[in-house]
Amino acid sequence: MSSHEVQAAETDVAIIGMAGRFPGADDLDSFWRLLSEGREGITRFSREELAAAGVPARLLDDPEYVPAHGVIPDVDLFDTGYFEFTPAEAAITDPQHRILLTTGHAALEHAGYDPARYDGLISVYAGAAINTYLQQQVLPRVDQTTTSNHFAVMVGNDKDFLATRLSYKLDLRGPSYAVQTACSTSLVAIHLACQGLINGECDMALAGGVTVKLPQAKGYLYEEGAILSRDGHVRTFDADASGTVAGNGVGVLVLKPLRDAIADRDTIHAVIKGTATNNDGSEKVSFAAPGAAGQTAVVREAHTVSGVDPRSIGYVEAHGTATRLGDPVEVSALTRAFRESTADTGFCAIGSVKSNVGHLDAAAGVAGVIKTVLMMKHRTLVPTVNHTTPNPAIDFAASPFKVSTDTVPWAGEGPLRAGVSSFGIGGTNAHAILQEAPPAPVTGDAHRAQQLLVVSARTATALATAARNLADHLDGDDPAALADVAYTLAVGRRAHEYRIAVTGSDRVALAGALREAPVPERPGTGEVSFVFAEDVPDAAGLAARWAAAEPAFAGHHEAALAAGADRLGERGRAFAVQYALGKLWRGWGLTPVAVHG
Incomplete structure (x- = not known):
């Protein structure tokens, strides 16, 4: 809207x-x-x-x-x-x-x-x-x-x-x-x-x-x-x-x-x-x-x-x-x-x-x-x-x-x-x-079959409580789209040391995953590295599936191919699919501390 x-x-x-x-x-x-x-x-x-x-x-x-x-x-x-x-x-x-x-x-x-x-x-x-x-x-x-x-x-x-x-x-x-x-x-x-x-x-x-x-x-x-x-x-x-x-x-x-x-x-x-x-x-x-x-x-x-x-x-x-x-x-x-x-x-x-x-x-x-x-x-x-x-x-x-x-x-x-x-x-x-309130814009669960929910807390006990509370909320009658729930959890909450993440296609699956997710015994660093391979089996098939699911990925992949990756055979196609994936992750806010490959 x-x-x-x-x-x-x-x-x-x-x-x-x-x-x-x-x-x-x-x-x-x-x-x-x-x-x-x-x-x-x-x-x-x-x-x-x-x-x-x-x-x-x-x-x-x-x-x-x-x-x-x-x-x-x-x-x-x-x-x-x-x-x-x-x-x-x-x-x-x-x-x-x-x-x-x-x-x-x-x-x-x-x-x-x-x-x-x-x-x-x-x-x-x-x-x-x-x-x-x-x-x-x-x-x-x-x-x-x-x-x-x-x-x-x-x-x-x-x-x-x-x-x-x-x-x-x-x-x-x-x-x-x-x-x-x-x-x-x-x-x-x-x-x-x-x-x-x-x-x-x-x-x-x-x-x-x-x-x-x-x-x-x-x-x-x-x-x-x-x-x-x-x-x-x-x-x-x-x-x-x-x-x-x-x-x-x-x-x-x-x-x-x-x-x-x-x-x-x-x-x-x-x-x-x-x-x-x-x-x-x-x-x-x-x-x-x-x-x-x-x-x-x-x-x-x-x-x-x-x-x-x-x-x-x-x-x-x-x-x-x-x-x-x-x-x-x-x-x-x-x-x-x-x-x-x-x-x-x-x-x-x-x-x-x-x-x-x-x-x-x-x-x-x-x-x-x-x-x-x-x-x-x-x-x-x-x-x-x-x-x-x-x-x-x-x-x-x-x-x-x-x-x-x-x-x-x-x-x-x-x-x-x-x-x-x-x-x-x-x-x-x-x-x-x-x-x-004015009528809310109609939002579905976008184009993703699976949604990722992230939860964090300052202590392991608080994390277990937060995950349980979120599961109870998903079992309730909140009409919010799961894509909106996932977005708010990802960008509308302060990220703390103890973390869990679950995926699921509907509220029941996500609530169950939250209740079953193991709580880490030690805090995480929150750091992530990107590791790329020289060979990617069926790179073209992966690219087609991911492009259909993520328009941003499709755009990055097409740009890599247009820049010359398509002329380098399998190695070029492996580069293009991983380049597009890295750009997609960066667009989601993931900043690697190191890149390998």
Whole structure:
């Protein structure tokens, strides 16, 4: 597909990679299952679990104590060798820094890019929540009277170094900004990333946010009128809504201008048509309160800059904190923004991922974007969990909105479109307009009967795990052509010391070969030599078969024959077929350390 076949505005930004970990869902596939099955990912702890975690008995005995929190597993684990940390350095580094680093790396792999092989500038825009690890684990244990210790604690924990650490460890050369606007942090980061791409400051961007508040095994004391829920369930837009539940999570997007993504044949998951941010100022009842005027203005601006008619929007992913003040204010503000263009009612579904996973603070906005992108990819609306009776303070009947309560097909005239909101304490509001990806170009498995899959890792154990994971993926329902899978594995992954390669003609054969492939006991050098022979039996027959399979080989072979090899008999034909083979290998990126023959 060429770029002129899709109407790509200069300001359209493609989402070409995603990675995330959320309560109850440690990857995007499990996240989709959680959403589509209408489940909660929030953990409800037993008294024994909380007591073992050190929660005082006086809290456990308090009838207002709610034993609920959104957790992600293994936040204490980190591959120090892979990311070149010393164990001591990792031990004093905020888990938020570590988890954002691993998720950013995963997002780039999902996009199919190895930064070492990418010539353009890759930027980072990201933020984190409050650092409780510093308070609880580092400061009580590390003597900071020496300058070196103080410096190590500072760079391992200050939010200033969150984005730049990712840039350093992944060797990303574009602008690198820490973004901090409380609950709207990650959607503001996405907005800034889009602006950087549109302004030509970078060629690709990573954007997102992370929240890891420790300890994870904890609850909270319910307070009437505060933000947290009475019973540990988030009932967005419901009559029984009493607040949200705090949660941990992380999400990172890889972004690129749409026109470039099309030209580069990237997998496009969705398109960001436009984004907007603003602040409420002082026109609200308190610093932490939502601002109706500011929310209306930011949604209107997003509609304007995206060039999208609000009537064509089929879904809004709301901020949706399920507070008694927040939900009615938000729907009222959205309604006023939509009323600039349409008086129609009930045409747009509305929901919030907070009903599934709680409020992820700095990761809340990117969680909403990833949810919406997954719905677009599956063309399916998912339920707003715990919603039974509409909040009587919200006049849905007079609004453009209806609460999404079931898993149903998402259809519409023209491309699917959605809005995503995220509003921060302190008044920084963000809204994005998303559109489903343009039709992907039709790619078969090219002309090769066999496909070659390569896998590498830093250790033998990691290699075995990577091969098994790839085999499981091939057994799944990913529609990607095997030629595309092979290409991405070959050029979109960093090559490491431990390696295996398998060939096969279909997914079943390749998955089986990956599971059966022996894992090398020692790392390989990655070096290759070309060895050519003076005589090649049936050189003409080999050339004919390979020319039929590989057009590039045919061109090189014809050039050798035209240059005079054809006049030298069998030796000339042996030279021509090996010359063409060597040129073909070089074209595939194989550079020999030596050539023999």
